[in-house]
Amino acid sequence: MKEQNKAKAVETLNRILEMELAGTIHYTHYSFMVYGYNRIPIVSWLETQATESMAHARAAGELVTQLGAHPSLAIGPLLETHKHDIGDILRESLGHERATLVEYEKLLELVQGDDVMLEEYAREHIYLERLHIGAVDKMLRKPGDIESFEKTKK
Numbered sequence: 001m002k003e004q005n006k007a008k009a010v011e012t013l014n015r016i017l018e019m020e021l022a023g024t025i026h027y028t029h030y031s032f033m034v035y036g037y038n039r040i041p042i043v044s045w046l047e048t049q050a051t052e053s054m055a056h057a058r059a060a061g062e063l064v065t066q067l068g069a070h071p072s073l074a075i076g077p078l079l080e081t082h083k084h085d086i087g088d089i090l091r092e093s094l095g096h097e098r099a100t101l102v103e104y105e106k107l108l109e110l111v112q113g114d115d116v117m118l119e120e121y122a123r124e125h126i127y128l129e130r131l132h133i134g135a136v137d138k139m140l141r142k143p144g145d146i147e148s149f150e151k152t153k154k
Contacts, residue, residue: 001115006128009118012107014072016125017060019100022076023053026096031073033084049093049132056125063121087140094136094149134146 001009027050031043055154061071076099081092108122 010069016103020053021077030089044147099130
């Protein structure tokens, strides 16, 4: 990989690391703020998302060091809206997942045809982020709605 592309890939991987760390914190925080009858399954799902975000952060950090660079110590945006309704939590999650997806797509664009390992990493995580987005979208739909949450809110 050319040195210029490598630097851009490291920069993007560091943004991914920061976003995934922020996801870990968000999902953990959200898990504390769930109340009501459906608390147990929702908290379990949020905890699973936090664990997965941490695994994604570790993978990004490992790639940064494999490329001979220094992983970021920063954390992506931590927005606290103080809205803890399940719908609000899911909408915030959807926004975060979409922002993270953008970074994985940038990485794919940077390394496509240049570095097979990073290309496969980016593709795999694009797939996973889109699965998360789809799952959250389904949770935001009203029972019986077939159309995407995004289409029904317009």
